[in-house]
Amino acid sequence: MTAPAPSTPALAATDDTASAPASAPPSPPSPVAASAPAVPPALPPRRRGRRGRPWGLSLAVAVIAVAVLWALLPGVFAPGDPLSGVPADKLLPPGAAHWFGTDALGRDLFGRVVHGAVHSLSGALIAVTVGLALGTLLGAIAGAVGGVVDDVLMRVVDVLLAIPGLLLSLSVIILLGFGTVNAAIAVGLGSVAAFARLMRAEVARVRRTEYVEAAFGSGATFLAVLRRHVLPNSLTPIVALAALQFGTAILAISTLGFLGYGAPPPTPEWGLLIAEGRNYTATAWWLTALPGLVVVAVVLSANRLSHRIGRSTR
Numbered sequence: 001m002t003a004p005a006p007s008t009p010a011l012a013a014t015d016d017t018a019s020a021p022a023s024a025p026p027s028p029p030s031p032v033a034a035s036a037p038a039v040p041p042a043l044p045p046r047r048r049g050r051r052g053r054p055w056g057l058s059l060a061v062a063v064i065a066v067a068v069l070w071a072l073l074p075g076v077f078a079p080g081d082p083l084s085g086v087p088a089d090k091l092l093p094p095g096a097a098h099w100f101g102t103d104a105l106g107r108d109l110f111g112r113v114v115h116g117a118v119h120s121l122s123g124a125l126i127a128v129t130v131g132l133a134l135g136t137l138l139g140a141i142a143g144a145v146g147g148v149v150d151d152v153l154m155r156v157v158d159v160l161l162a163i164p165g166l167l168l169s170l171s172v173i174i175l176l177g178f179g180t181v182n183a184a185i186a187v188g189l190g191s192v193a194a195f196a197r198l199m200r201a202e203v204a205r206v207r208r209t210e211y212v213e214a215a216f217g218s219g220a221t222f223l224a225v226l227r228r229h230v231l232p233n234s235l236t237p238i239v240a241l242a243a244l245q246f247g248t249a250i251l252a253i254s255t256l257g258f259l260g261y262g263a264p265p266p267t268p269e270w271g272l273l274i275a276e277g278r279n280y281t282a283t284a285w286w287l288t289a290l291p292g293l294v295v296v297a298v299v300l301s302a303n304r305l306s307h308r309i310g311r312s313t314r
Helices: 009-019 031-035 055-072 109-145 147-162 165-176 180-190 192-207 210-217 222-230 236-259 270-276 286-312
Strands: none
Touching (some): 055 109, 055 286, 109 147, 109 180, 109 192, 109 222, 109 236, 109 270, 147 192, 165 180, 180 192, 192 222, 192 236, 236 286
């Protein structure tokens, strides 16, 4: 008998090709893939400075630094006397000789703005210090003690928050008298409620944390836990609020000076400078516009720094 001949690879390939379909139909798209939302394109990165900081933050730091240098070294930037002028040079527009022009008495307006920085910034510093000290104390007591003390102090804070800040400041100035320091104290008392409410909320939050409960469980006294654990971890948002209140205090003190409740003439205080130039708005616009722009720039820069500090604490 003869053995059957083995099948060749060519024949096997022919048989496989014949048994396979000519072309497979395309599979329908998956409903999950069809319903998936389109991914939005990535936003372009924000323009930043060489060190990775936004341009707005760098500009804000520069404005605050210049204002502080004006307050510390006014003679370097404006060597002349801000209280004396040349009558022949009255109401000169801004130029190379007088960057901000001159007022009705021939006094250099740029020099008066520079020398007035010490009054506005020192007043704002006093206001923030008063509000920070009293508000932090009241908020810490309310948040730490709780109970009836918390209820009484927070009702007092609610009453202060219900009174407009300018009206409260005017009421305090009437009792204390006019002047930059009294205006700063009045503005600071108006900001006590904001500091107290934030401090109370932060102290109450920190008191519920595990490490504070562990400190109490280890036998630490109430004052020791409050000093070592609660207060240090509650002050960071207060710093951001203090930076915000610094700009607000500059604006409030300038407002009181504009109304005549701040520094007396001829003190070169920013709000008083704007008030002195309001009678010459039609003929000498720079008397009100340029000091006003300085106030706006400093206030916006302080608010920008406060926003940055608040974001870094989150």
